[in-house]
Amino acid sequence: MNRTIKSAFAIGVAFAAATATADIRWDEDIDGDLSSDNFNPTLLSFGPGSNMVFGDTSPNPNLDPDYFTFEIPAGYELSSVIFEEYDRVNEQSFFAVEIGTQITDLGDPSGLLSALLIGSVPGTMQGDELLDDLQNPNVFGGFMGNLGPGTYTFWFQETGVETNYGFDFVLKPIPAPASAAVLAGGLLFVRRRR
Numbered sequence: 001m002n003r004t005i006k007s008a009f010a011i012g013v014a015f016a017a018a019t020a021t022a023d024i025r026w027d028e029d030i031d032g033d034l035s036s037d038n039f040n041p042t043l044l045s046f047g048p049g050s051n052m053v054f055g056d057t058s059p060n061p062n063l064d065p066d067y068f069t070f071e072i073p074a075g076y077e078l079s080s081v082i083f084e085e086y087d088r089v090n091e092q093s094f095f096a097v098e099i100g101t102q103i104t105d106l107g108d109p110s111g112l113l114s115a116l117l118i119g120s121v122p123g124t125m126q127g128d129e130l131l132d133d134l135q136n137p138n139v140f141g142g143f144m145g146n147l148g149p150g151t152y153t154f155w156f157q158e159t160g161v162e163t164n165y166g167f168d169f170v171l172k173p174i175p176a177p178a179s180a181a182v183l184a185g186g187l188l189f190v191r192r193r194r
């Protein structure tokens with residue numbers, strides 16, 4: 001490889017590495033344990049596109065629940081939640097979300113937007129999309145469509161075994177309503193006819 005190609009390649013690799021790490025918003029191996037206090041979740045800063053969160057949880061010696069909060073800015077929506085990492089195949093881990101900056105009551109699911117068990121049923125395993133399961137959960141709650149602008153607190157825990165896990169929360173611009181697009185097209189058409 002000549003020098004020019006080599007340096008271009010090195011820049012390409014450096015850029016790829018930078019973009020690959022830029023969307024990791026929290027990694028417990030580097031950033032420490034996500035809050036175990038449901039009233040004071042770890043506040044994460046998310047941006048458009050991919051927002052990855054990696055952690056681990058253990059039932060011993062004390063249960064390590066992980067709570068984190070993020071804001072979906074105006075004009076954006078949560079369009080996908082990918083179960084990026086999960087190193088257990090026969091376990092069911094608990095995953096829940098509440099609107100706002102805390103999980104209000106650990107013993108009462110009625111404050112939750114959605115609560116589900118993930119990890120062992122096809123469609124909820126490593127690499128799978130979880131937004132559909134959040135919409136139609138197997139424990140409690142549910143909602144229609146994508147999650148719009150606002151503040152949300154997520155809760156993940158596994159009471160049986162130690163588990164590594166990772167999620168990718170994808171924020172995308174809210175598409176313009178089809179009727180607005182049709183209207184805009186119609187106005188354009190009228191203007192052109194004049």
Ligand SMILES: [Ca+2]
Nearest residue numbers: 034035036065
């Ligand atoms: Ca924790």
Ligand SMILES: [Ca+2]
Nearest residue numbers: 033034056066
């Ligand atoms: Ca943890």
Ligand SMILES: [Ca+2]
Nearest residue numbers: 123124129130
């Ligand atoms: Ca799914």
